[in-house]
Amino acid sequence: MYVSRTGGSAVTGFTRTGGCPSTDDGGAIREVLDRISDKWSLLVVGALRGGPLRFGELEKEVTGISQRMLTLTLKHLVEDGLVSRTAYAEVPPRVEYEVTELGKTLVPLVIALADWAITHRDEINANRAGNQH
Numbered sequence: 867m868y869v870s871r872t873g874g875s876a877v878t879g880f881t882r883t884g885g886c887p888s889t890d891d892g893g894a895i896r897e898v899l900d901r902i903s904d905k906w907s908l909l910v911v912g913a914l915r916g917g918p919l920r921f922g923e924l925e926k927e928v929t930g931i932s933q934r935m936l937t938l939t940l941k942h943l944v945e946d947g948l949v950s951r952t953a954y955a956e957v958p959p960r961v962e963y964e965v966t967e968l969g970k971t972l973v974p975l976v977i978a979l980a981d982w983a984i985t986h987r988d989e990i991n992a993n994r995a996g997n998q999h
Contacts, residue, residue: 901946902972906931906939911948911969912976918952918964948972 902908906928913919913927925936940963943949948969954960965973 901942902948904939906935907943907948908976908979910936910939910943911965911972912980914949914963914965914969915973915976918962920960920962924963943969 902911909928909931910924913924919927921936921940924940925931925933928936931939940949940951944951944963947966950964950966952962952964954962
């Protein structure tokens with residue numbers, strides 16, 4: 867991995883060896899990761915992997931998320947084309963959210979990252995505890 871400091875900000879990218887992106891792609895990488903790597907986006911995408919859910923169902927699936935944060939997260943995921951929002955002309959109104967084809971390409975990565983986090987949680991927590999002064 868290549869890391870340089872320019873004007874006080876870190877510029878991070880990967881070399882072209884092994885098919886990894888170059889430093890020229892660093893801005894694009896940061897832009898996408900900033901959006902999907904927030905605290906809730908991956909959890910929402912993961913919750914939707916089994917099929918469409920309504921807002922209330924999503925709120926129950928994603929433990930700890932507030933209504934405001936779920937609304938904001940869904941708005942961003944819809945803007946990015948990772949989740950679709952379908953409103954049905956019914957009384958009462960019904961809105962469902964579903965992972966798009968683009969979002970489905972993210973699901974295996976979300977699952978892999980979640981598995982990694984679960985597998986290494988105890989080790990990471992032990993390291994954190996050992997590094998506290």
